[in-house]
Amino acid sequence: MPSKTSSEKQVVLITGASAGFGKAWAEHLCSRGFRVYGTSRSARFDATPLKEDTGQPSFITIPMDVRDTASVNRGIEHILNKEGRLDVVVNNAGFGLAGAFEDCSVEEVKDQFETNVFGVVRVCRPVISHMRQQKSGVIVIVGSLAGRIGIPFQSAYSASKFALEGFAETLRMEVKPFGIRVVLLEPGDFKTEFTRNRVIAQKARNNSVYAGFFKRALGVMENDEQNGPPPVEVALLLEKILQDPGPSLRYPVGKISDRLAVKLKALLPGRVFEWLVMKTYKL
DSSP, X not given: OXXXXXXXXXXXXXXXXXXXXXXXXXXXXXXXXXXXXXXXXXXXXXXXOOBOTTSOXXXXXXXXXXXXXXXXXXXXXXXXXXXXXXXXXXXXXOOOEEBOGGGSOHHHHHHHHHHXXXXXXXXXHHHHXXXXXXXXXXXXXXXXXXXXXXXXXXXXXXXXXXXXXXHHHHHHHHHGGGTEEEEEEEEOSOOSTHHHHOEEOGGGGSXXXXXXXXXXXXXXXXXXXXXXXXXXXXXXXXXXXXXXSSOOSEEEESOHHHHHHHHHHHHSOHHHHHHHXXXXXXX
């Protein structure tokens, strides 16, 4: 197996790199000398990396659908065949389902977990086996501050991100003896395509009894997201995490108000914090 000559030659896989966080992070790490593979469901193998305005080569895009085990395995095998190693995996692929819980079908909630939770599971299983053999590696799981605080009308999304919190916390302890570091990135509101790509539950579109409440809350969410910082601001932190031999488990990132909310949840009585959240979302 080829040896790694420096931290800047690490081989990195970022899922969901066609836009938003994934694309911004892949471009940044590529510009810093990392060998970066980003996944997209519409990509094809051996495509020529696009050139940036700077003339520097872009990251390599490969096809992968995290909802399909065979697709995940093909993508990881492709990287290992090309590079002989895989040093970093950033589990970023995901989407948000919005609507009152009563308006979300079981199938819609399953779809949310299929991508956000089981997609991470599918990627981590073969990756851990490889990293354990090479006795090193970093697994970054992109959670959310919505995985620390329940957000009204995002019950399925928050639940999926809460699940990743527990998964990462336990996985970190299990693989640490093998030289594998597990980290949670927990973004708050950022200006990305997440807003445009949010999936609205079918029943929430059709005269729901929750319509007035949902419309007000969704308006707050979209405004906060579109007035948030760009995802590239997290790229420097991600690079720092990858080079840290002893990273923390959790890295909440975003506006001060977003990060403060997590601290307030720990300090305030439950009823007071619940009132603040409901007031924030105009409920």
